[in-house]
Amino acid sequence: MQQYKPEKFESKWQKTWQDKAVFSVDALDKTKDKYYCLVMFPYPSSELHVGHARNYVIGDVVARYKTMRGFYVLSPIGWDAFGLPAENQAIKHKIHPKEWTLNNIKRITAQLKSWGIGYDWDREVTSCKPDYYKWTQWIFLKLHQKGLAYKKMASVNYCPSCKTVLANEQVIDGDCERCDSEVEDREMEQWFFNITGYADRLLGDLEELTEWPDRVKTMQKNWIGKSYGVEIYFPIIGEDRKLSCFTTRVDTIFGASYVVLAPEHQFIQDWIDKGRLGKDIVDFVFRIRKTVRKSKDVGNMEKEGIFTGKYALNPMTGEKIPVFCANYVLMDYGSGAVMAVPAHDGRDFEFAKKYNLPIRLVIDNPKEPIEIEKMAAAYEDEGILVNSGDFCGLSSEQAKTKIAEYMERNNIGKRQVQYKLRDWLISRQRYWGAPIPIIYCQKCGTVEVPESDLPVLLPDNVEFKPTGESPLKLCPEFVNTVCPKCGGEAKREVDTMDTFVDSSWYFLRYLTPDDDKKAFDTGLVNRWLPVDQYIGGIEHATMHLIYARFINKVLYDLGLLNFKEPFKRLFTQGMIVKDGAKMSKSKGNVVAPDRLIEKYGVDTMRLYILFIGPPEKDAEWSDRGVEGAYRFLNRFWRLSCSVDGYCPGTIDKSREKNLTRTLNLTIKKITEDMEGGFKFNTAISFIMELLNTIQSDIADTCISKDLLDEIIKKLIVLISPFAPHIADELYLRMGQKTPILSAQSWPGYSEESLIQDEIELPVQINGRLKSKVKVFSGADEQTIKNIVLSNSDVIDKLKGSAVKKIIVVQNRIINIVV
RNA sequence: GCCGGGAUGGCGGAAUGGCAGACGCAUCGGACUUAAAAUCCGAUGUCCUGCAAGGGACGUGCCGGUUCAAGUCCGGCUCCCGGCACCA
Numbered sequence: 001m002q003q004y005k006p007e008k009f010e011s012k013w014q015k016t017w018q019d020k021a022v023f024s025v026d027a028l029d030k031t032k033d034k035y036y037c038l039v040m041f042p043y044p045s046s047e048l049h050v051g052h053a054r055n056y057v058i059g060d061v062v063a064r065y066k067t068m069r070g071f072y073v074l075s076p077i078g079w080d081a082f083g084l085p086a087e088n089q090a091i092k093h094k095i096h097p098k099e100w101t102l103n104n105i106k107r108i109t110a111q112l113k114s115w116g117i118g119y120d121w122d123r124e125v126t127s128c129k130p131d132y133y134k135w136t137q138w139i140f141l142k143l144h145q146k147g148l149a150y151k152k153m154a155s156v157n158y159c160p161s162c163k164t165v166l167a168n169e170q171v172i173d174g175d176c177e178r179c180d181s182e183v184e185d186r187e188m189e190q191w192f193f194n195i196t197g198y199a200d201r202l203l204g205d206l207e208e209l210t211e212w213p214d215r216v217k218t219m220q221k222n223w224i225g226k227s228y229g230v231e232i233y234f235p236i237i238g239e240d241r242k243l244s245c246f247t248t249r250v251d252t253i254f255g256a257s258y259v260v261l262a263p264e265h266q267f268i269q270d271w272i273d274k275g276r277l278g279k280d281i282v283d284f285v286f287r288i289r290k291t292v293r294k295s296k297d298v299g300n301m302e303k304e305g306i307f308t309g310k311y312a313l314n315p316m317t318g319e320k321i322p323v324f325c326a327n328y329v330l331m332d333y334g335s336g337a338v339m340a341v342p343a344h345d346g347r348d349f350e351f352a353k354k355y356n357l358p359i360r361l362v363i364d365n366p367k368e369p370i371e372i373e374k375m376a377a378a379y380e381d382e383g384i385l386v387n388s389g390d391f392c393g394l395s396s397e398q399a400k401t402k403i404a405e406y407m408e409r410n411n412i413g414k415r416q417v418q419y420k421l422r423d424w425l426i427s428r429q430r431y432w433g434a435p436i437p438i439i440y441c442q443k444c445g446t447v448e449v450p451e452s453d454l455p456v457l458l459p460d461n462v463e464f465k466p467t468g469e470s471p472l473k474l475c476p477e478f479v480n481t482v483c484p485k486c487g488g489e490a491k492r493e494v495d496t497m498d499t500f501v502d503s504s505w506y507f508l509r510y511l512t513p514d515d516d517k518k519a520f521d522t523g524l525v526n527r528w529l530p531v532d533q534y535i536g537g538i539e540h541a542t543m544h545l546i547y548a549r550f551i552n553k554v555l556y557d558l559g560l561l562n563f564k565e566p567f568k569r570l571f572t573q574g575m576i577v578k579d580g581a582k583m584s585k586s587k588g589n590v591v592a593p594d595r596l597i598e599k600y601g602v603d604t605m606r607l608y609i610l611f612i613g614p615p616e617k618d619a620e621w622s623d624r625g626v627e628g629a630y631r632f633l634n635r636f637w638r639l640s641c642s643v644d645g646y647c648p649g650t651i652d653k654s655r656e657k658n659l660t661r662t663l664n665l666t667i668k669k670i671t672e673d674m675e676g677g678f679k680f681n682t683a684i685s686f687i688m689e690l691l692n693t694i695q696s697d698i699a700d701t702c703i704s705k706d707l708l709d710e711i712i713k714k715l716i717v718l719i720s721p722f723a724p725h726i727a728d729e730l731y732l733r734m735g736q737k738t739p740i741l742s743a744q745s746w747p748g749y750s751e752e753s754l755i756q757d758e759i760e761l762p763v764q765i766n767g768r769l770k771s772k773v774k775v776f777s778g779a780d781e782q783t784i785k786n787i788v789l790s791n792s793d794v795i796d797k798l799k800g801s802a803v804k805k806i807i808v809v810q811n812r813i814i815n816i817v818v
Numbered sequence: 819g820c821c822g823g824g825a826u827g828g829c830g831g832a833a834u835g836g837c838a839g840a841c842g843c844a845u846c847g848g849a850c851u852u853a854a855a856a857u858c859c860g861a862u863g864u865c866c867u868g869c870a871a872g873g874g875a876c877g878u879g880c881c882g883g884u885u886c887a888a889g890u891c892c893g894g895c896u897c898c899c900g901g902c903a904c905c906a
Contacts, residue, residue, distance in 0.1 A: 043906050084905060157904075167904040215822055219901075222821050296902050299819015332903090346819085421903090428904065499906070539900060541822075574823095575900080611842070613831055617824075618899065625830060628842045631857095638857090682832070685841035692841095699858085762837040767887045769837050807886055813836040817886050 004637035006601025010725040013739070014116055022741045023063070023118035025074045027511050027524050035071035036528050037063045038507055038567075040536030040544070041078040041125075044104040045085055048111050049583050050591045050609060050621060051576040057606050058573055058615055058678065059535045060117045064721040065674050066532075068746040074528060075118060076510040078125035079105050082133075083499045084167055087432045090464050097432040098460065101128055111594065116602050116724055118741075123510045127502035132509065133434035134455035135519035136502050139551065140426075140437055141448055142558060148194045151446075154425055157292055158186040165429040174292060185292045190427035191436060191495065195550050199224050199419045201564075202549055211569035213616070216541045223542045225420025230404050232339060232413040234259055234312040236267070237320060243267065243312055246334040246418050249344065250407070251399035254388040255362035256314050256339040258322045260305065260351075262329040263288040265336045271308065281306055281325070288327045295330065303328050303351045315412040316389065316403075326351065332422055342378065349378035362387050363396060424547065426498045431462055431471040433496030441483035441490040450484050456492065470494040503544055504551040507531055507566060526562045534567040538616075541572065571678055574618040576609075583621075591621050603723035604630040610680040610722050632688060633726055636719065639695060640712050640730045648708075649701035656703050659693060660753055663711050666690045667749040670718055680722065687719055709734075714747045716740070763794055764815040770797045773814070781808045788814055 017023065039059035042052060063075040079101075086097035093100075105126065112119070125132055143149040157166040161181035170177045195202075203224045206217045229248035236243055245259060261268055263285045271277045272285065284306045293301070305326030314321050328347055329338055342352035342359040352359050361372045363383040370379055382396030391399050407413035427436070435456040437449035449456055459478045462471045472478050472494040483490040508520035511528055515521065536544075545567075552566040578589040596605045608629035613619040666686045673679035673686075694711060697703045713734060720727035720740045728739050736743070756777050761784070763771040771793045775784050785806050788794055794816075801818035808814050 040906095045906090080906070165904080169905045171904095219822050223902085225821095294902080296819075301819090425903075430904085498904075500903095503906085537900090537906095538823080539906080542901065543903065544906080577899085608842095611830090617831095620830065622830060622843070624843055626843095628830095632842080635857090681830095682841080685832080688841055695858090764837080764887075767836095767885095772837080805886065807836090809836055809887095813887085815836080815886055 002641060004634045004726070006603060006633075006725060009729045010116065010602050011114075013725045013728050014113060016728070016739060017116075017118060017741070020739065020742060022067075022739065023073075023075060024120050024122065025072065027074070027528065029072065030527075032070065032072035034528055035066045035073045035533075036507075036531045037066060037073055037075045037533045038510075038531045038535065039077070040534070040540065041080050041503070041506060042108065043080045043083060043085070044101055044108055046104060046107075047592065048108055050593050050596075050605075051583055053115060053593045053605065054573055054576055054609050054615065055535060055537065056112060056115065056117045057609050058571070058680070060115075060606075060724075061610065061680060061721045062533055062535070062678070063118060064724060064741060065746070067741050068717070068721070070745060074123075074510070075120060076123040076125075077112065077117075077119040077121070078123075078506055078510070079127060080499060080503050080506075081105065081126050081128035082433045082496075082502055084169070084430070084432070087430060087464070090432075096460070098128065101432075114597065114602065115593065115606070123513045125506055125509050125513050127434075127499070127506065128432070130455045130457055131514075131516065132506075133458075133502070135509065136434045136497065136505070137437040137449070137454050137456060138451060138519050139501070139505060139555075140497065141451065141454075143193055143554060144438075144448060146554065146558070148197065148554060149191060149426075150194065151189050151191055153187045154190045154192070154427075155185045155187050156190075156429070158184045160184055168294070171292065183292050184290050188429075190425055191493075193424040193426055193550070195424045195547075196419055196421055198550050198553055199226065199421050201553055202421075202546060205549075205553075205564055208565055209567075209570070212567075213570060213572060216538070216545065216570060216572060219541045220546055223421065223546065225418075227418050227420075229416060229418055230407060230413045231335070231416045232315065232407065233411075234315060234321075234339070236323070237311040237313060243323075243337055244335045245337045245339045246416060247339055248418075249341065249396075249400075250403050250413070251382070251385060251388075251391075251394075251396040252341040252344045252362050253314070253316045253339070253403060254385075254391070255341040255343050255360045256316075256321065257319075257342065257352075257358050257360055258324055258340045259312050260324045260326045260329050260338050260340050261308075262331045262336040263325055263327070264331040265325075267337075268308070268325055271310070276310075277308060281308055285325060288325075291327070293327060293330060295332070298328050298330065298347075301327065303347065303354060305351060305355065307355075315407075322357075324351075324355075333420060334418060343372070343375065344378055344380055346378045346380060349375075360387060424498075424500075424550070426501055427495040428498055429470040429494075430496050431458070431464070433499060434458070434502065435472065435478075436493045436495050436497055438493040439481060439483060439490045440493065441486060441488060443488055444483050444485045444490075447483055447485050447490070453484065458496075470496070472496070500544060500547045501551075504548045505555075507548075508555075508561075520560075522560055522562075529561070530563050530566055530568040533569045533571065535571045535573065538572040538574065545570070571616070573615045574613075576612070576619050576621050578621045591623075596626060600626060600630045601633075601725070603633055603726045607633065607684065607723050611684045613681055615678050615680060632691075633723060635695075636691060636715075637726065637730065639691065639698070640716065640734065642698065643705070643709055643712055643734070646698065646705055646708055647701065648704055651704055652700075652702035655697060655700075656707055659697055659703060659707065659711065661756070662690055662693055663714065664749040664753045667714070667718065667747050668754070671746070671749070674721075684719075684722060687715060690715065717747055759811065761811075762813050763788055763791075764813065765797060766818060767815060770794070777811075781810075784808050784814065788816070 039055055063073045067073045081101050086101050089095055089100045090097045157171050159166050159176040159181055161179045171183050174183055176183055203226055227248045229246055230250040231244050231246050233242035233244055268285055272282055305324045308323045308325055310323040311320050312323050340348040342348040343361045344363055361370055364370055364386045365383050385391050385394050385399050404415050435458055437456045439447045441447050459475050462475050479491050481490050481492050508525050511524040512521045548566055555561045556564055578591055583590045593605050608626045669686050670683045673683040716727050716730050731740055758774050759777045760772050760774050762769055763773055773788055773791050775787055803816055803818055805817040
């Protein structure tokens with residue numbers, strides 16, 4: 001008998017699949033139902049680890065399984081090839097980002113091929129190549145033409161010492177990761193996409209995504225953060241204008257004892273301009289403005305504020321209330337000004353305690369009246385209004401409507417819908433990205449690069465010295481151009497686009513990756529999309545998956561697509577961790593798949609990755625566990641090879657029947673696991689169980705050779721999506737001429753063979769397992785009760801106690817209550 | 819801080835509200851072997867009890883609740899992970 005030697009045949013099969021083009025798709029072919037299986041395209045960093053492998057192996061299993069179910073499966077791959085790490089490499093190691101990226105792509109391509117992942121390689125797209133980013137730029141123009149791309153001031157992290165804009169990742173505790181200088185907040189004019197204009201549709205259409213995980217939909221819903229509230233106008237004393245504050249808790253307005261402005265607020269700037277603020281206040285404002293404040297820091301940071309000397313009027317109480325400026329109010333959300341109700345908001349409470357501001361209870365807890373003196377934290381729940389004039393006694397819910405109506409009648413406020421979602425800042429002061437196709441002309445102003453002039457090529461020859469400007473600005477050949485309108489001297493936009501723009505439409509490009517006339521073919525895209533199955537990491541739950549949905553909707557509005565949502569079904573896999581932490585080079589806990597493949601072969605790696613746990617959950621890597629997968633494949637190999645020389649003894653009909661039943665049950669369970677939640681770990685365990693059963697049947701030589709042959713062949717097909725190399729090799733050895741994917745369909749099962757004559761039911765007494773009884777399957781409740789109560793073991797265990805009640809759960813359990 | 823998720827033997831994990839620990843790893847014992855490796859067979863949650871067959875109690879992060887029955891449902895916590903808008 002031959003030993004299992006994967007190295008002898010794995011690359012042979014990879015070549016066969018390639019030669020027979022089993023993963024190639026003719027997009028025009030309509031003879032079969034289409035299935036678009038998409039994995040999130042990788043960022044080509046140095047090498048892929050087993051965490052990446054999980055993503056692509058899952059995609060491959062789905063693609064192979066769906067092919068076997070008779071679908072015409074499109075499974076493409078590409079590279080999200082622009083981005084920060086390439087530029088870091090350029091600065092550190094003096095290698096050009098393009099060279100570094102393309103080298104990585106080469107290496108990763110070889111890796112993916114050696115893993116037996118089946119892609120249609122003719123459809124490869126690379127976002128950093130001009131034939132791709134030409135169309136990213138085209139998409140920018142489409143948004144610009146629709147008025148969805150615009151410029152406004154926004155802040156960036158700026159390192160004064162390195163003279164460069166930093167990514168959030170490069171800021172460690174407020175300091176630059178390279179030189180440890182304190183990072184400053186700087187305002188500059190930048191490009192935005194008006195995604196907030198689509199907020200309602202992005203929210204509403206989540207309803208249609210019935211095959212998305214709930215957790216992802218919940219996260220997106222919260223990210224969009226639609227809230228209903230009131231914009232309240234607070235008159236400023238001594239001025240002719242009012243301050244707008246948005247609140248979702250208008251029921252607490254009688255407790256608003258001061259208002260707080262963000263340091264960037266226009267009123268603050270006006271007062272500074274007019275010299276109305278004291279030096280200490282101005283210093284405070286500038287200090288806070290300079291510090292980097294992110295939404296994630298607001299909760300943790302020490303609240304700091306200063307009284308501006310100005311007062312406003314609470315429009316409901318008529319009370320004169322102080323105006324503060326504080327670090328915990330951000331310009332990003334709402335109007336950059338909030339009314340403070342210390343008794344009912346945690347941040348306001350903390351701030352009021354620190355600065356000894358009055359805390360007034362206006363909402364009482366109906367279950368447990370609040371004593372203001374004993375309050376240790378804000379009461380943020382809803383309740384019953386107190387100290388609230390005519391509105392006392394109302395519930396928060398009633399009061400929200402009544403007060404809003406009153407405010408609207410009296411012009412004190414207006415009901416408003418507010419979103420947490422902010423417009424998408426796409427400008428990057430970086431080199432390694434798609435240039436924004438805009439030209440600035442002294443005469444004509446902001447002018448689009450005409451479509452016929454695309455792509456705006458990224459020059460190769462640039463300096464990476466940090467200078468405080470985008471490297472492109474230092475490249476005169478790039479910057480200096482002529483105005484497409486008037487032909488006069490003009491300068492190019494030097495910012496590049498966020499890489500999330502590249503990844504918001506790549507799945508459209510896979511249908512026509514080489515088309516130099518258009519970004520995508522509407523007809524083909526409408527036929528093949530929405531993507532039937534999208535697979536990627538949970539970390540993309542909000543940003544990438546919202547951006548891609550947004551761009552899809554814009555293209556839909558332009559009549560270029562006939563579907564509103566790009567991804568019909570979504571699967572988010574968990575991380576593989578090692579020693580309790582995410583794999584990373586810096587931690588030195590990266591498990592390289594290639595080392596395992598050398599030792600055990602690809603199928604072992606694939607099988608173990610799939611067996612490690614439920615694919616949507618994080619899993620801990622164990623080198624020991626790999627051995628188990630390898631042993632199993634060895635056993636599978638030996639057993640399959642043993643069919644030839646198998647000599648049955650006395651055939652045991654009931655063992656045969658049982659084995660046939662087990663086979664059908666296994667097919668059923670595996671099929672359900674494949675169709676349902678991608679439960680590959682349990683699917684594989686069912687194959688292991690069946691193999692264990694066969695092994696003892698073979699040892700006892702009690703089944704016929706034909707049955708054995710049939711079962712082994714079916715098992716080979718069942719395991720083929722997970723371990724395709726060994727499957728095809730064994731299939732060939734068992735006399736089958738064509739590879740499984742091109743010939744074999746997924747096995748079916750017969751419900752009839754699953755029926756059992758007799759079943760064993762557990763018997764509990766007072767919820768504790770005490771005995772078991774055998775009953776004929778299909779026995780009715782009364783019959784089962786009779787059988788149970790006359791069973792000698794049960795009678796014994798009851799010890800004469802009076803039976804109060806018997807619960808019979810069909811085919812499950814019996815519980816006797818005594 | 820906010821949003822989302824998770825916690826089950828020595829380990830990875832399994833379990834439509836219905837026999838907790840399938841399957842695999844590890845460990846121990848046995849068979850085969852001159853021996854080892856490989857392979858095959860068996861045992862393996864914890865504690866108590868029994869010479870033994872066996873019997874009993876406890877047990878799914880913590881506290882409480884619903885139910886004939888809770889890992890699963892509800893309320894309240896703890897810790898860990900992902901995201902928080904310039905990592906991708």
